């Protein structure tokens with residue numbers, strides 16, 4: 001199949017590369033010339049495990065190309081995927097300017113029947129809006145499909161190759177069949193391809209993210225309650241998660257969810273349901289709890305250290321979660337801003353997000369070349385992202401580097417026994 005993917009970010013690049021891997025001819029389009037230049041040189045604009053290898057192989061085999069020329073790319077393909085960003089607008093709504101703008105550009109470039117697939121996360125009703133826009137501009141036949149993406153950053157390639165399910169909103173059988181064929185190589189192990197109406201497909205994505213965010217905020221509140229009563233959230237989590245109706249995943253307390261999806265998708269579903277007169281109370285609470293939770297480490301530090309003025313704080317982990325360099329809405333950003341506002345100095349380290357952090361903070365914080373260097377002279381360390389390399393560090397080396405052996409662990413990656421044995425004063429979440 002000839003495929004064009006518009007928007008070469010986490011979703012578009014991964015989808016484009018993976019569809020090329022299964023034998024399709026894929027053109028990836030982006031308006032960001034620097035990004036396309038980089039990709040043409042074989043360099044990845046983002047860090048995503050396994051992606052570079054798939055991209056390189058398919059570029060070498062000439063199944064995957066990159067361009068900024070949208071009209072030409074649209075004319076060359078029968079399936080066009082929209083994978084541009086839908087960032088949070090000022091009022092919390094999903095900003096659809098990129099999606100609708102791209103729909104207009106596609107319409108103008110039409111030269112025959114095309115299946116136009118919306119892969120971006122978009123409020124219910126967007127497929128209808130895209131259909132209207134295209135219908136106004138062209139007499140060529142087309143189908144609009146809603147195909148929300150469920151991959152997670154840090155495991156995006158693996159998720160794309162082995163999805164739990166593929167959701168397809170389609171209004172006609174011809175387009176549904178095209179999509180089934182496209183995804184059949186990825187669902188050989190039995191993952192279902194679920195064909196439904198576009199509104200249900202669009203809502204499925206928001207419902208899934210809102211429910212996952214609910215699990216996180218719920219457990220963060222349970223962790224806060226554990227601290228009030230002297231209970232241990234790890235024990236509670238195990239007990240709760242072993243009920244098969246609940247399951248063990250997504251029950252880890254921490255410093256709140258971040259990233260480019262949960263925060264904006266939670267706000268968007270609150271907004272587009274409110275626009276229909278619906279007060280989505282549970283998800284509003286999820287959002288409010290998350291906002292508070294992002295300050296939990298800073299509050300613990302202030303409680304223990306008193307004034308943070310002049311204190312040197314080491315921060316381990318900057319990306320919003322491990323195995324990505326994405327710092328959008330990362331809890332580390334909230335923490336660092338609060339530390340700086342309180343007059344503290346910050347030395348930080350992250351295995352992948354240092355270039356992004358440099359852009360974000362400039363010289364306002366020190367970006368240390370190694371995790372141990374970040375600890376030098378520190379009055380305390382805050383662990384914000386649970387990268388694997390932080391799990392079994394050389395504790396003696398850590399103690400030696402720090403001025404005070406004091407750790408605030410926002411991800412509960414150490415046991416309290418180990419911390420005691422190694423001579424650290426240790427604060428974590430809900431224990």
Ligand code: NAD
Nearest residue numbers: 007008009010011030031032084085086098120121149153
């Ligand atoms: P991103 O910001 O990483 O990438 C979007 C890309 O689109 C950018 O490279 C941008 O330059 C490009 N773009 C914007 N307007 C364009 C235009 N008019 N023409 C060509 N290119 C254009 O975004 P992302 O994280 O890949 O997310 C894309 C969509 O997928 C969003 O709706 C997001 O909510 C959804 N989604 C993201 C994830 C994730 O983990 N990141 C997972 C599932 C779904």
